[in-house]
Each structure stands twice: as C-alpha cells, then as structure tokens.
Amino acid sequence: MIQLTDVTLTFPDGDGRITAVDRARLLVPAGTVAALTGPSGSGKSSVLAVAAGLIRPDSGSVEVAGVDVAALSPKAATDFRRTRLGIVFQQSNLLPSLTATEQLCALHALGGRTSRASRTATRDRAAELLAAVGLADQADKRPHQLSGGQRQRVNIARALMNEPDALVVDEPTSALDHERGSAIIDLILELTATSGAATLLVTHDRTHLDRMDQVLVMQDGRLTAGSAELARQV
Incomplete structure (x- = not known):
C-alpha cells in the first residue's frame, strides 16, 4: 500500500516559498496501479519523489507498506528503498x-x-525476472545490443529484484513508440497483479488510462481522484 495523507511540499523561491504539493491525499492498495497524470510542472514528479522517500515533505504522512517513510532518517530511507521499494x-x-x-x-x-x-540465488532470481519480462534470450546482451523497449523491460525487472512492496514508476513509455509503450504498460499491470505490489505510475500518455485501477489528476500542486475522461480534459 502507498498512502499519502495531507502531504504538503514547498521549495525556496526568492524570499518566500513555492508550493509544489498542496495537502495531497492518495491511497494505492496492494496489487493495483494508480496513474498520476496532469500538465507539466503540476507537481507529479514531486509526489513521486515524496512517495519514494527521496524528498521529505513539509507536513503530512507518507506510508508505504506500513512504514512512514517521511519519518525515516536519510540512511533508513535509503535502506528502505533498497529492500522494500x-x-x-x-x-x-x-x-x-x-x-x-x-x-x-x-x-x-x-x-x-x-x-x-x-x-x-541472486542469479536465479535475475533469470526468473528476465524470463517474466520476456527477455530470457537476451540475458547476456549489453544495453547497446537491446532496443529501447527491451532496455525498459530490464529497468522494470531490476526494480523487482528486491521483491518490493511498492513500485513508483516515472514516465515508463515516454521514449517509446505506441506499440512498445503499450507492451510496457501491459507488463506493469501484469507484474503488479502477480507480485501484489502497490504501483504509483506517473504518465503523460493518456491513451492507457482506461486500463488503470485508478486515475489521479495533478494540477497546480493539487491532487484529485479523477477518471480517464477527466484527465484527458486537463
């Protein structure tokens, strides 16, 4: 589970501060995918960074797999990301x-x-994951020998090595054409369901929103539950 409750995040801006995330609330249950969309600069990446424990918010709680990551020390947050995220x-x-x-x-x-x-055991786990993402026959290839879609599949498999309780995914289809992008979304949905992880996915690609378990819309730092149709209007 990923849960943000009344999260506010600000950054210095001259003599004052600018609000990047304004009292955001979200809940992503285990085994589901929540798509986070909205205009550029609306605060999506900030929400993702907060959920991953990369940035500590000014206020609010950030619970991932039962742990308030906003309360962790920098070292503990790093350990948490390495082992459970x-x-x-x-x-x-x-x-x-x-x-x-x-x-x-x-x-x-x-x-x-x-x-x-x-x-x-680690190599066995790596082989299992590469097979799961359809790359069993590419296991010995280096990045320059792989297509863009294949490299992104390796990226996803790598994120699953620690059997995480939660996944945070940043624009996984941005560098891919529609066909390869659709295949990556298929893979994320399938692996989320089979692994039981809670997945928060930031995307500008609105063609796949109907397939998500929930759609969250970010605009001017404010986060609202929405729908695929609403997201297309923003």
Missing part, C-alpha cells in the same frame, strides 16, 4: 558494460558482501 526511472540508466543479468545482480549486491549461495 522498486523505482522505475524514465530513462533506463543501465550500466553500459554490464549484461542484462548483471544489471539485476549488481543492484542486489549493493547491500554489501554476499556468499556464494546468495550469489547463486
């Missing part, structure tokens, strides 16, 4: 020298030293 960035940000399998294993190894048995 999956983040899918707009750009895949894959390491050029690593294969698809190694991209997933490297993320899992960031926590420190691992035993041989643990390394074997």
Whole structure:
C-alpha cells in the first residue's frame, strides 16, 4: 500500500516559498496501479519523489507498506528503498558494460558482501525476472545490443529484484513508440497483479488510462481522484 495523507511540499523561491504539493491525499492498495497524470510542472514528479522517500515533505504522512517513510532518517530511507521499494526511472540508466543479468545482480549486491549461495540465488532470481519480462534470450546482451523497449523491460525487472512492496514508476513509455509503450504498460499491470505490489505510475500518455485501477489528476500542486475522461480534459 502507498498512502499519502495531507502531504504538503514547498521549495525556496526568492524570499518566500513555492508550493509544489498542496495537502495531497492518495491511497494505492496492494496489487493495483494508480496513474498520476496532469500538465507539466503540476507537481507529479514531486509526489513521486515524496512517495519514494527521496524528498521529505513539509507536513503530512507518507506510508508505504506500513512504514512512514517521511519519518525515516536519510540512511533508513535509503535502506528502505533498497529492500522494500522498486523505482522505475524514465530513462533506463543501465550500466553500459554490464549484461542484462548483471544489471539485476549488481543492484542486489549493493547491500554489501554476499556468499556464494546468495550469489547463486541472486542469479536465479535475475533469470526468473528476465524470463517474466520476456527477455530470457537476451540475458547476456549489453544495453547497446537491446532496443529501447527491451532496455525498459530490464529497468522494470531490476526494480523487482528486491521483491518490493511498492513500485513508483516515472514516465515508463515516454521514449517509446505506441506499440512498445503499450507492451510496457501491459507488463506493469501484469507484474503488479502477480507480485501484489502497490504501483504509483506517473504518465503523460493518456491513451492507457482506461486500463488503470485508478486515475489521479495533478494540477497546480493539487491532487484529485479523477477518471480517464477527466484527465484527458486537463
């Protein structure tokens, strides 16, 4: 579950402050996908950063999988993201020298030293996820050998390596054509349902909103529950 309650976030602006998020409320139950849409500069990315514990809000609570991430220390927030949260960035940000399998294993190894048995389990988990995203036959390929859609699939698989309780996804189809974008949305919906994670997805692509469990509309820092039809009017 991802739940924001009365979250307000401001940033310095000259002698004053500008409000990026104004008393936002949302609830994303486990196993569902909530699409967050709205005009550029409306505060969507700020909501995503708050939900991921990357930014501490001025006020309000941010509960992810039963943990108030807004109350965590910076180190504890980092540990939380590493172990219980999956983040899918707009750009895949894959390491050029690593294969698809190694991209997933490297993320899992960031926590420190691992035993041989643990390394074997990690590679098995990576193979399982690459198969789940349709890339079993691309496991030994490096980023330059993969298409844009395939790189984004690796990005999604990497976010699932820690078996997260929640996913935050930033514009996963922005660099893809409609067909590849639709395939990525299919994948996110399927993996959310099978993993039971709560998924908050920021998107400008309104063609897929009818398929989401809920649609949230952001405008001028204010967040409202809406519908696919309402979102298309904003």
